[in-house]
Amino acid sequence: MANNGASTAKPVTGFKRKEAMWCYLFIAPPVIGFLIFGLAPLLYSLRLSTMEWDILTSPTGVGLANFREMFADEKFYKALFNTAYLMIGIPLGMIVSLLLAVMMNRPLKGISLFRTAYYIPVISPIIAVSLLWQWMLNYDYGIINEWIWQLFGVQGPNWLGDPNWVKPSFILMGLWGGVGGTMVLYLAGLQGISTTYYEAAEVDGAGRWAKFRSITLPLLSPIHFFVIVMGVIGTFQSFSQMYIMATDGGPEYSGATIVYYIFQEAFKYFRMGYASAVAWALGVLIFIVTLIQFRFSKRWVYQD
Amino acid sequence: MMTKQDRIVRGIVYALLTAGSFLMLAPFVWTVSTSLKTQQHVFDVPPQWIPKPATLDNYVDVWSKAPLAYGFLNSATIVVFVLGIGLFTAAMAAYTFAKYEFRFKESIFMALLGTMMIPYSVVMIPQYIGFSEIGWVDTLLPLIVPGLFGHIVTVFFFRQFMQGAIPSDLIDAAKIDGCGYFRTFVTVGLPIAKPAIAAQAALGFMGIWNDFLGPLIYLHTPERQTIQVLIASMQSNYISTSNYPSMMAASIVALVPVILVFFFAQRYFIESMAITGIKG
Numbered sequence: 001m002a003n004n005g006a007s008t009a010k011p012v013t014g015f016k017r018k019e020a021m022w023c024y025l026f027i028a029p030p031v032i033g034f035l036i037f038g039l040a041p042l043l044y045s046l047r048l049s050t051m052e053w054d055i056l057t058s059p060t061g062v063g064l065a066n067f068r069e070m071f072a073d074e075k076f077y078k079a080l081f082n083t084a085y086l087m088i089g090i091p092l093g094m095i096v097s098l099l100l101a102v103m104m105n106r107p108l109k110g111i112s113l114f115r116t117a118y119y120i121p122v123i124s125p126i127i128a129v130s131l132l133w134q135w136m137l138n139y140d141y142g143i144i145n146e147w148i149w150q151l152f153g154v155q156g157p158n159w160l161g162d163p164n165w166v167k168p169s170f171i172l173m174g175l176w177g178g179v180g181g182t183m184v185l186y187l188a189g190l191q192g193i194s195t196t197y198y199e200a201a202e203v204d205g206a207g208r209w210a211k212f213r214s215i216t217l218p219l220l221s222p223i224h225f226f227v228i229v230m231g232v233i234g235t236f237q238s239f240s241q242m243y244i245m246a247t248d249g250g251p252e253y254s255g256a257t258i259v260y261y262i263f264q265e266a267f268k269y270f271r272m273g274y275a276s277a278v279a280w281a282l283g284v285l286i287f288i289v290t291l292i293q294f295r296f297s298k299r300w301v302y303q304d
Numbered sequence: 305m306m307t308k309q310d311r312i313v314r315g316i317v318y319a320l321l322t323a324g325s326f327l328m329l330a331p332f333v334w335t336v337s338t339s340l341k342t343q344q345h346v347f348d349v350p351p352q353w354i355p356k357p358a359t360l361d362n363y364v365d366v367w368s369k370a371p372l373a374y375g376f377l378n379s380a381t382i383v384v385f386v387l388g389i390g391l392f393t394a395a396m397a398a399y400t401f402a403k404y405e406f407r408f409k410e411s412i413f414m415a416l417l418g419t420m421m422i423p424y425s426v427v428m429i430p431q432y433i434g435f436s437e438i439g440w441v442d443t444l445l446p447l448i449v450p451g452l453f454g455h456i457v458t459v460f461f462f463r464q465f466m467q468g469a470i471p472s473d474l475i476d477a478a479k480i481d482g483c484g485y486f487r488t489f490v491t492v493g494l495p496i497a498k499p500a501i502a503a504q505a506a507l508g509f510m511g512i513w514n515d516f517l518g519p520l521i522y523l524h525t526p527e528r529q530t531i532q533v534l535i536a537s538m539q540s541n542y543i544s545t546s547n548y549p550s551m552m553a554a555s556i557v558a559l560v561p562v563i564l565v566f567f568f569a570q571r572y573f574i575e576s577m578a579i580t581g582i583k584g
Binding site: 018020024027029031033034036037038039040044055100104113115117119127129132133135136140141143146176180184236243244258262279283290 | 314317318320321324327328329330331332334335338347349350351393394396397399400401404406407412415416419421422423424425426427428429430431432433434436450452453454456459485486489510513514516517520521532535536538551552554555558559562563566570573574
């Protein structure tokens with residue numbers, strides 16, 4: 001590194017000590033930030049989870065009662081199920097994004113226009129996007145049901161009003177808003193694959209599909225892995241679209257996610273202790289699921 | 305030397321990508337169209353893509369009913385402070401992690417990376433309690449101050465970039481010339497890291513501007529809310545629930561700054577997306 005070869009001469013040690021001081025000074029802000037806004041709240045949250053507290057009156061210790069309540073609450077299971085259901089969007093998004101990336105991975109005129117068109121939904125604020133989808137998914141006057149009527153001659157579903165259709169609505173919206181981002185990742189991955197693999201396969205007489213299946217797909221596995229891990233973590237934490245599009249959790253609580261449930265308990269009913277318990281459960285769940293994914297990844301993710 | 309088959313494939317690809325682009329952009333066109341309609345015509349069957357008559361009244365309406373100017377100002381205030389100071393502190397830390405050796409370097413870095421695993425919903429409640437203890441609720445401070453310490457994802461991104469981009473010889477040369485640590489960082493490190501900083505500034509702007517859960521929890525007085533929180537409370541506080549033209553006008557107002565920034569900084573977005581994706 002930068003100070004190599006300078007460590008033998010004697011007068012330099014004073015200089016080195018001074019340099020070390022600068023190093024610690026420079027890394028201090030993120031470390032202090034981590035202690036104040038990361039570690040301390042994390043530990044405090046664990047303590048809160050064993051208490052009952054509405055902020056106004058003084059807290060009382062309740063032991064593990066919050067966790068017992070959580071495992072007995074039907075709404076918690078519903079929120080958990082809804083969150084898991086939304087994960088269907090991850091593989092769907094990967095398939096669409098990969099298709100788009102494969103199509104774009106060739107010299108095309110106007111490629112940057114295409115890329116922009118698919119990417120704009122990704123950068124759009126989720127609140128504005130949720131409002132416009134709420135309008136598009138309107139049962140009577142929404143443009144989506146109008147299209148369904150024109151194309152198939154049937155009345156479309158009551159997207160946000162029918163408990164069975166709320167989650168598919170979120171998945172549909174998530175696809176629209178997410179495929180552009182994943183596509184860019186796949187595109188970068190595709191451009192990194194050496195053409196020699198394909199040339200060798202062509203010599204062996206491999207067709208388009210065979211090349212895709214045995215070269216492209218496996219070589220993109222680090223990206224599949226990244227997209228799945230980030231997608232799972234992101235889905236576990238989805239909140240904003242539910243807040244806008246599913247008032248009070250939607251019909252029969254069909255649109256509430258875990259974070260939405262935590263938010264309601266904490267900031268609607270002011271049950272800070274109980275909400276902390278659920279938040280901790282969520283944190284542990286995310287950690288375990290991610291850990292399993294990393295363990296499992298050694299079997300299928302290609303490393304070079 | 306395109307074969308006939310290649311040409312057919314290319315034609316199909318063009319057709320599919322064009323159709324897809326229309327699907328991606330149609331919601332925006334529909335939003336603009338709705339926002340220009342009068343309340344009487346918004347429920348016309350079949351729906352009209354080109355509003356007749358077209359009016360800008362809905363924009364005037366939302367702008368006068370909700371304090372949107374304050375919303376912009378508040379969102380912009382958070383962006384300026386968090387990016388102005390936060391990116392600098394992140395660059396400082398990343399520079400040190402990338403280019404210097406010191407005790408416990410690896411363990412400190414790993415501990416910091418570990419924080420990326422902590423979901424916001426876990427720290428959200430204790431942070432809220434802490435900030436309400438010191439009277440910061442309903443101010444922008446809880447949204448600004450934590451960002452000043454340098455976001456760990458940004459530190460990681462900068463470090464990856466600086467490791468390869470800043471030649472160690474250049475740092476040594478500066479040292480021999482008697483250039484101090486801080487000056488070496490400012491004159492050697494920062495200029496080289498410019499593209500990475502620009503990329504993170506673009507991404508950071510989006511993240512802060514589009515952030516919702518944090519601002520929703522902390523900001524209660526309308527004049528103190530960010531643009532996203534104001535837009536989200538549109539239906540319940542400012543306009544009637546079925547007033548879709550005004551709602552769409554509000555959405556467009558929230559969308560325009562982001563899309564403008566995106567067009568100016570498009571390159572950085574797509575590059576940094578790809579870089580974080582592969583190296584992350």
